[in-house]
Amino acid sequence: RKEVEQDPGPFNVPEGATVAFNCTYSNSASQSFFWYRQDCRKEPKLLMSVYSSGNEDGRFTAQLNRASQYISLLIRDSKLSDSATYLCVVNIGGGADGLTFGKGTHLIIQP
Amino acid sequence: DAGITQSPRYKITETGRQVTLMCHQTWSHSYMFWYRQDLGHGLRLIYYSAAADITDKGEVPDGYVVSRSKTENFPLTLESATRSQTSVYFCASSDHGGQGNSPLHFGNGTRLTVT
Numbered sequence: 001r002k003e004v005e006q007d008p009g010p011f012n013v014p015e016g017a018t019v020a021f022n023c024t025y026s027n028s029a030s031q032s033f034f035w036y037r038q039d040c041r042k043e044p045k046l047l048m049s050v051y052s053s054g055n056e057d058g059r060f061t062a063q064l065n066r067a068s069q070y071i072s073l074l075i076r077d078s079k080l081s082d083s084a085t086y087l088c089v090v091n092i093g094g095g096a097d098g099l100t101f102g103k104g105t106h107l108i109i110q111p
Numbered sequence: 112d113a114g115i116t117q118s119p120r121y122k123i124t125e126t127g128r129q130v131t132l133m134c135h136q137t138w139s140h141s142y143m144f145w146y147r148q149d150l151g152h153g154l155r156l157i158y159y160s161a162a163a164d165i166t167d168k169g170e171v172p173d174g175y176v177v178s179r180s181k182t183e184n185f186p187l188t189l190e191s192a193t194r195s196q197t198s199v200y201f202c203a204s205s206d207h208g209g210q211g212n213s214p215l216h217f218g219n220g221t222r223l224t225v226t
Binding site for chain 1: 144156159161167170205209211212215216217218219220
C-alpha cells in the first residue's frame with residue numbers, strides 16, 4: 001500500500017460548483033497534514049494546514065478523519081483560478097524526513 | 112524581500128559534469144530541504160538539514176551532495192550528472208521541519224536538463 005494516495009483526476013468541474021477530494025494515508029500515527037496547491041511548472045504553495053477538528057479558510061474546508069485515515073479538501077463556489085493540482089502532504093514518520101507527498105489531484109474548473 | 116530563492120531557474124548540462132544548484136532563505140528557518148519532482152513520482156526528498164552543519168539523506172540521495180555551512184544557504188551538487196537526474200528541483204525551508212503544524216515553504220524551482 002502506498003503511504004499517501006490521491007485520486008489523480010482530472011476532476012472537471014463547472015465554475016461555481018462544489019468539489020471535494022480525499023487523500024488516504026497509511027500510518028495511523030501520522031500527526032501533521034497539509035494541502036498544497038501547485039500550478040503548472042510552478043512551486044507548490046501552502047493552501048492550508050489540516051487540524052484535528054477541521055478548519056476552514058474562505059471557500060476551502062479541510063477535514064481529518066483519523067479513524068479512516070484520510071484527509072479531505074472541499075472547495076465551494078469554485079473559480080476558474082482554482083484550476084491547479086492539489087497535493088496532499090502527510091508527516092508519516094514524525095521527523096523532518098517523514099513528510100510524504102501525494103502525487104496530486106488535478107482539478108479543472110470549466111467556464 | 113524575505114523568502115526563499117533558487118538559482119539558476121534553468122540549467123542545461125552534459126553528462127558527467129558537476130553542477131551546483133543554489134538555495135537561499137531569509138526567514139532564518141532551521142530546516143531546509145531538497146526535493147526532485149518527476150512525472151509519475153511526485154516530490155521525492157533528496158537531502159534535508161535541521162541546522163547549519165547538520166545534513167541527512169532522504170529517499171533518493173545517490174549522486175547528490177549537500178552542505179550547510181550557513182543557516183541561510185543549502186546548495187545541492189550533482190557530482191557527475193546523469194540523464195536520470197534530469198528533473199525539476201525544489202528547495203524548501205521550514206521552522207520545525209513539517210512537524211507539528213509547521214509547513215514547508217518552497218522556492219520557485221530549478222529545471223535541470225542533463226544531455
